[in-house]
Amino acid sequence: MNDVNEKKLENIQRLKEDVYKSWWRDGMFEISFGIVMFFIGLGYFVPKISFLPNTFLAILYSRVILMIIGVLGFFWLNRKFKEKYIWGKTGYSIPSNTSPIHVKISILAGFLTYILALLSRNFLPSGVTILLTGLAISFAYIALFFQSGKTKRFLAFSALTLGLATAIALSGVFYPQAIYLIIFIIGCASIFSGLMVYGKFRRKLIQ
Amino acid sequence: MKDKEIIKDIIALERLVHEPSRLAILTILSGVKEADFTFLLRISALTRGNLSVHLSKLEEAGYVNVNKRFINKMPNTVYNLTKEGRKAFTDYLKNMEKIIKRKKKEK
Numbered sequence: 001m002n003d004v005n006e007k008k009l010e011n012i013q014r015l016k017e018d019v020y021k022s023w024w025r026d027g028m029f030e031i032s033f034g035i036v037m038f039f040i041g042l043g044y045f046v047p048k049i050s051f052l053p054n055t056f057l058a059i060l061y062s063r064v065i066l067m068i069i070g071v072l073g074f075f076w077l078n079r080k081f082k083e084k085y086i087w088g089k090t091g092y093s094i095p096s097n098t099s100p101i102h103v104k105i106s107i108l109a110g111f112l113t114y115i116l117a118l119l120s121r122n123f124l125p126s127g128v129t130i131l132l133t134g135l136a137i138s139f140a141y142i143a144l145f146f147q148s149g150k151t152k153r154f155l156a157f158s159a160l161t162l163g164l165a166t167a168i169a170l171s172g173v174f175y176p177q178a179i180y181l182i183i184f185i186i187g188c189a190s191i192f193s194g195l196m197v198y199g200k201f202r203r204k205l206i207q
Numbered sequence: 208m209k210d211k212e213i214i215k216d217i218i219a220l221e222r223l224v225h226e227p228s229r230l231a232i233l234t235i236l237s238g239v240k241e242a243d244f245t246f247l248l249r250i251s252a253l254t255r256g257n258l259s260v261h262l263s264k265l266e267e268a269g270y271v272n273v274n275k276r277f278i279n280k281m282p283n284t285v286y287n288l289t290k291e292g293r294k295a296f297t298d299y300l301k302n303m304e305k306i307i308k309r310k311k312k313e314k
Contacts, residue, residue, distance in 0.1 A: 019238035091246025
């Protein structure tokens with residue numbers, strides 16, 4: 001009797017993880033997130049070689065505006081892609097707002113690291129700021145790993161970000177350029193990974 | 208004495224939730240804000256008829272909210288757990304864990 005109950009609880013846990021994973025299985029998160037990152041990165045480097053007025057560039061690079069554009073752009077794209085390519089085949093679902101404790105801890109760690117990175121700009125060498133910003137993004141990917149029912153590719157992204165930040169910090173590229181370079185490379189990697197995941201997902205659906 | 212307590216806990220398990228198909232539906236809905244019929248059908252692997260019957264029972268009990276709408280002129284039915292449904296599901300899990308712990312202690 002006890003074994004049956006234990007098995008039942010295990011199955012409930014597994015089914016719940018399956019539900020969490022179903023939101024991330026199609027690669028749409030990476031594609032939409034990647035597109036936003038790609039354009040934010042590109043948007044920094046392209047005007048450098050064009051003749052846009054300085055005030056316009058200052059507004060464009062304001063961190064708050066970039067964050068708002070990034071978050072809104074990501075949610076809008078993700079929903080549009082899901083509507084167009086996914087929900088018709090798999091059914092519609094919106095994930096729950098509740099997050100496991102690991103997610104909250106990772107987000108807090110990422111946020112604190114980012115604040116440290118901002119503070120370090122005035123006191124420490126540029127390389128430290130780059131490394132700390134990379135670490136903050138890395139924590140965000142760890143949060144995603146837990147939120148997505150332990151989808152392993154987000155851990156790979158976390159390692160990639162940290163590796164990239166270390167390499168760029170050591171190579172001597174200065175602060176703002178280095179961060180936009182990281183964002184740009186992550187964006188490209190994210191789109192590539194998303195397309196691969198979507199390809200696999202589609203093949204499975206057809207089977 | 209301990210046996211009596213275990214029996215009490217077993218009786219406390221709600222029948223409506225205890226049925227495997229309904230438990231699966233509640234588990235799925237507990238992991239999402241809302242989901243439509245096709246999603247539930249795919250994840251639960253139940254047949255259309257079965258899923259429909261169990262969803263109606265859960266709706267009658269006030270555990271599941273149903274919202275019918277149209278997407279591109281196609282009907283789409285969306286389900287989500289009500290407060291009572293979420294409470295019944297978490298209470299059920301707590302009771303199950305209690306029973307398992309007690310049995311383990313006895314061993």
